[in-house]
Amino acid sequence: MPTPSGHTRAILGSKVKGTAVYNAAGDKIGHVEDVVLDKMSNNIIYAVLGFGGVLGMGEKYHPIPWALLDYSPDQGGYIVPMSKDELKNAPASRLEDLTKDDSDMRTRTYDYYKTPRYWE
Amino acid sequence: MPTPSGHTRAILGSKVKGTAVYNAAGDKIGHVEDVVLDKMSNNIIYAVLGFGGVLGMGEKYHPIPWALLDYSPDQGGYIVPMSKDELKNAPASRLEDLTKDDSDMRTRTYDYYKTPRYWE
Numbered sequence: 525m526p527t528p529s530g531h532t533r534a535i536l537g538s539k540v541k542g543t544a545v546y547n548a549a550g551d552k553i554g555h556v557e558d559v560v561l562d563k564m565s566n567n568i569i570y571a572v573l574g575f576g577g578v579l580g581m582g583e584k585y586h587p588i589p590w591a592l593l594d595y596s597p598d599q600g601g602y603i604v605p606m607s608k609d610e611l612k613n614a615p616a617s618r619l620e621d622l623t624k625d626d627s628d629m630r631t632r633t634y635d636y637y638k639t640p641r642y643w644e
Numbered sequence: 645m646p647t648p649s650g651h652t653r654a655i656l657g658s659k660v661k662g663t664a665v666y667n668a669a670g671d672k673i674g675h676v677e678d679v680v681l682d683k684m685s686n687n688i689i690y691a692v693l694g695f696g697g698v699l700g701m702g703e704k705y706h707p708i709p710w711a712l713l714d715y716s717p718d719q720g721g722y723i724v725p726m727s728k729d730e731l732k733n734a735p736a737s738r739l740e741d742l743t744k745d746d747s748d749m750r751t752r753t754y755d756y757y758k759t760p761r762y763w764e
Binding site (some may be wrong): 527532533534535536537538540541558559561562563564566567568569572577589590591595619622623624625627642 | 652653654655656657658659660661665678679680681682683684686687688689690709710711715742743744745747762
């Protein structure tokens, strides 16, 4: 079942990692550092964006709901529908903290991006 | 929300890749080669097991539903509740074919392992 733009439905996790990320204005803002998977359900909890200090975030990583990544074949990377300011103010964390037992972070992240909670 | 055995809920995709896999009898049978993610929903389609020829499968990889992986801290790897024969007869494919537009493979795999279809 290809998407309207002809993509297939499936992608390897290892292929997502490292892919460039652009904001809505077309500026390259970072890359996908990793994905966080839910061991207790069949769900992807987050894609994790790394900015390499571009946004002045130091070593903080931004978890975003998986559904916000939209692959652009033209740009060879994902476009996320957020401005720099929206990302600057978004929930962020050290990478290792994103896999700790923190359902509050998950709730804050999904609420910040107005994404329906898959766990309810 | 820790699991009964004290695990946390979340894990990095990159950390899953390469982890050893044991069968129900405790024999090491292979490793997790990768995960396959669903671009059209929030779901993990498969974990992909690689056997390095142990089962005589050559370069075939076995997709299995994510929920079948059960991490054992004692063994430092995942235990899958299948015998060698069950795995030998399971759906298998070249890695690159697992991300093609093949909803039939997904159906066959979930049905083989008697796992409810997340997409229905």
